[in-house]
Amino acid sequence: xxxxxxxxAERRRFGVNSTNVTSAAVLxxxxxxxxxxxxxxxxxxxxxNILQQVTVNAILAxxxxxxxxxxxxxxxxxxxxxxxxxxxxILIVDMGVNPWLAAIAGILLGAVCGTINGILIxxxxxxxxxxxxxxxxxxxxxxxxxAGGRTISGYPPGFTWLGNGTIxxxxxxxxxxxxxxxxxxxYYFMRYRRFGRALYSIGGNEEATRLSGINVFxxxxxxxxxxxxxAGVASVVLVAKLNSAQSIAGxxxxxxxxASAVIGGASLLGxxxxxxxxxMGALIIGVIRNGLNLLNxxxxxxxxxxxxxxxxxxxxxxFRNRSRS
Amino acid sequence: xxxxxxxxxxxxxPGVLALKGVPFDLRAGEVHALMGENGAGKSTLMKVLAGVxxxxxxxxxxxGEEIVSRSIPEQRQRGISIIFQxxxxxxxxxxxxxxxxxxxxxxxxxxxxxxxxxxxARELLDRIRTPIPEDALVSHLSVGQMQMVEIAKxxxxxxxVIIMDEPTAALTGKEVDGLFANIQDLKAQGVAICxxxxxxxxxxxxxDRVTVFRDGGYVGxxxxxxxxxxxxxxxxxxxxxxxxxxxVTVPRGDVVLELCDIRRGHVLKGVSLVAHAGEITGLYxxxxxxxTELMRAAFGADPYDSGSILIDGVPARIRNPxxxxxxxxxxxxxxxxQQGLILDFDLNKNISLANLKAAMGPFGFDERKESxxxxxxxxxxxxKTPSLRQxxxxxxxxxQQKVVLAKWLNTDSKVxxxxxxxxxxxxxxxxxxxxxxxxxxxxxxAVIVVSSELTECMGxxxxxxxxxxxxMTGLIxxxxxxxxxxxxxxxxxxxxxxxxxxxEEQ
Numbered sequence: 001x002x003x004x005x006x007x008x009a010e011r012r013r014f015g016v017n018s019t020n021v022t023s024a025a026v027l028x029x030x031x032x033x034x035x036x037x038x039x040x041x042x043x044x045x046x047x048x049n050i051l052q053q054v055t056v057n058a059i060l061a062x063x064x065x066x067x068x069x070x071x072x073x074x075x076x077x078x079x080x081x082x083x084x085x086x087x088x089x090i091l092i093v094d095m096g097v098n099p100w101l102a103a104i105a106g107i108l109l110g111a112v113c114g115t116i117n118g119i120l121i122x123x124x125x126x127x128x129x130x131x132x133x134x135x136x137x138x139x140x141x142x143x144x145x146x147a148g149g150r151t152i153s154g155y156p157p158g159f160t161w162l163g164n165g166t167i168x169x170x171x172x173x174x175x176x177x178x179x180x181x182x183x184x185x186x187y188y189f190m191r192y193r194r195f196g197r198a199l200y201s202i203g204g205n206e207e208a209t210r211l212s213g214i215n216v217f218x219x220x221x222x223x224x225x226x227x228x229x230x231a232g233v234a235s236v237v238l239v240a241k242l243n244s245a246q247s248i249a250g251x252x253x254x255x256x257x258x259a260s261a262v263i264g265g266a267s268l269l270g271x272x273x274x275x276x277x278x279x280m281g282a283l284i285i286g287v288i289r290n291g292l293n294l295l296n297x298x299x300x301x302x303x304x305x306x307x308x309x310x311x312x313x314x315x316x317x318x319f320r321n322r323s324r325s
Numbered sequence: 326x327x328x329x330x331x332x333x334x335x336x337x338x339p340g341v342l343a344l345k346g347v348p349f350d351l352r353a354g355e356v357h358a359l360m361g362e363n364g365a366g367k368s369t370l371m372k373v374l375a376g377v378x379x380x381x382x383x384x385x386x387x388x389g390e391e392i393v394s395r396s397i398p399e400q401r402q403r404g405i406s407i408i409f410q411x412x413x414x415x416x417x418x419x420x421x422x423x424x425x426x427x428x429x430x431x432x433x434x435x436x437x438x439x440x441x442x443x444x445x446a447r448e449l450l451d452r453i454r455t456p457i458p459e460d461a462l463v464s465h466l467s468v469g470q471m472q473m474v475e476i477a478k479x480x481x482x483x484x485x486v487i488i489m490d491e492p493t494a495a496l497t498g499k500e501v502d503g504l505f506a507n508i509q510d511l512k513a514q515g516v517a518i519c520x521x522x523x524x525x526x527x528x529x530x531x532x533d534r535v536t537v538f539r540d541g542g543y544v545g546x547x548x549x550x551x552x553x554x555x556x557x558x559x560x561x562x563x564x565x566x567x568x569x570x571x572x573v574t575v576p577r578g579d580v581v582l583e584l585c586d587i588r589r590g591h592v593l594k595g596v597s598l599v600a601h602a603g604e605i606t607g608l609y610x611x612x613x614x615x616x617t618e619l620m621r622a623a624f625g626a627d628p629y630d631s632g633s634i635l636i637d638g639v640p641a642r643i644r645n646p647x648x649x650x651x652x653x654x655x656x657x658x659x660x661x662x663q664q665g666l667i668l669d670f671d672l673n674k675n676i677s678l679a680n681l682k683a684a685m686g687p688f689g690f691d692e693r694k695e696s697x698x699x700x701x702x703x704x705x706x707x708x709k710t711p712s713l714r715q716x717x718x719x720x721x722x723x724x725q726q727k728v729v730l731a732k733w734l735n736t737d738s739k740v741x742x743x744x745x746x747x748x749x750x751x752x753x754x755x756x757x758x759x760x761x762x763x764x765x766x767x768x769x770x771a772v773i774v775v776s777s778e779l780t781e782c783m784g785x786x787x788x789x790x791x792x793x794x795x796x797m798t799g800l801i802x803x804x805x806x807x808x809x810x811x812x813x814x815x816x817x818x819x820x821x822x823x824x825x826x827x828x829e830e831q
Binding site: 188191192193194197200201204205207208209210211212213214215271272 | 658670
């Protein structure tokens, strides 16, 4: 017992825990399997496609993971994607505002929505699920009202470059690099700054964290602010990618983000999980969707299969935890 | 007639052998007291008997039959009932509902037969001669009345053995008398009672036989009539008190922390306290006296209604633990697992928690610096672990407490408040905790020790406060400490005596 546990902790130090390794192994196994089944899958262009399809979810999963670390959840991110998108669309297309300023406004709007969630949860002690369920409806309603059923399209090419462009001289899409940069930043904050340490502590034991003199209110609220801001960022990428903003965009995105985090080993009880695990989770979902498409499996059946995978991932984790203790 | 015999009972908890193979026997119609300090193993043994801890070794013979204690319901079925220290009644149900919880009498259609349930409850309550209405909500009862309901509940299982774990901890003197009258009745009916208590006088009053435990081992069983209080204490402690509680003499410094007239609802009714540098201030009180609540108010962990807190003579605004930390107050909470540690963090991160800055370099956490710094702290309190990468969960109680200590030593505080610092810790670790308290005292810190272990509180403190029901009733200092008896402290703690400097009521 004493010989195995320190190594486990040692691995956790590097943001790589055993769940993480498992999800990476599952990802590789899936890729090998699908490559064998479908030649189209192993085409390098297809692999880049998968990454492109994954970016928005991966960005949302990043924020979701932070919230889940604290033992919370954010159901509003999908609606916030739509709300931010519509506001950006109106600013850029209808009002002719500089697209990058509009993007910043969209991200700030997401941050405000998240902060409201955070304050409701940490100050007024609402259940995270209830507070963000309310915000989910509010943001969606705001998007629908503002857009009035329109699809807002027609963005300057400089802006859509973020969603469709490639790094000059290569075929690597800009959005993939952008997403990875966000992950690297997040990793730094989670491992080396108070912010990350506080989120893990709060999820591990909120009362002990408070009694250690850490500002639980601030950091907990901040995790929702960041999740909201990242929903704004995801919205920027989505609008740039589709060259349009729709009030019905982002539906069910929160569920994919939660699924990514959970498949990546995050516990909804908080304190456990890692940023890289969530990226793996997002990639696993992306690979399965893409592979099933190539194998001509209907999208209805895809939903069912993804559901099964979530359950298996959580069960495997539960069994592992039980056998450890 | 011997109704129960337990032989060579062993219980292993992570990191500590809680019972090292002890015997125990019980006769029908006797009150058998179990004594020992906290962590001696008496509650553990009773929980084995009641079916709470099932991971034991050893044999149990009950009514001439070899039995295995597997679960609480099964043991109840056999006639062995436990009344827990922390009472397990549901506040929003009636007395009768609580007594028959989960086995309410039903009629042919399966609906609850209220009339029968209330009638049966009344019968049980009458049997223990208590006037509590069977249809009263439990939330309206006093703690003493709840205790009576628990006894009625135990009786409803046709109990032949009733285990009472510190039943009087929260009772008033009158309620204690009532309880004892009931115990006498039960005895006359042939019920055997296992009685756990720290109060020596009570045991003299009620017990027929006494078994003493120490550090998970069996010390001896004696007839209560032949046993003096002094003998009980020396059996429990196993050595003279003087060498058990090491003392260092340090000149007393200035007042560091001063609490003035702190009030909070019905819990704290205007309490004042001062703590000097270079001194260990004890705070004693029975369960519900408000000791923990007072300390949590001083630390900003809970809000208080009125009163003031002075640090070094200057009023300080302490609204939360962050404020307290800034003013140099450290609180080692009574429940280290729930409030002191993050069990799934390694020791390193736990130690950093109260002072993250010490673990940081110019670009955020510097893991090398953090490990080196924390290793020094861990060594200074002698945490026994192969590595600071060990998860806090895997440590024994004593080592966990030392990690919490290391965490607060990391902050360079002026006032260290220890709330029940040695609860559930083995004797070796206890001695080390006392040694560290003395070291803090020598370093000129103000140390406050809240303890419900009377011998400990008296042994370690230079000055001692006693609380009763939200008020300070006793202050013992200077020469008075020398001749202090347990009886005097208990008199303060039960409100039967008050130091002159504390007016009865203002």
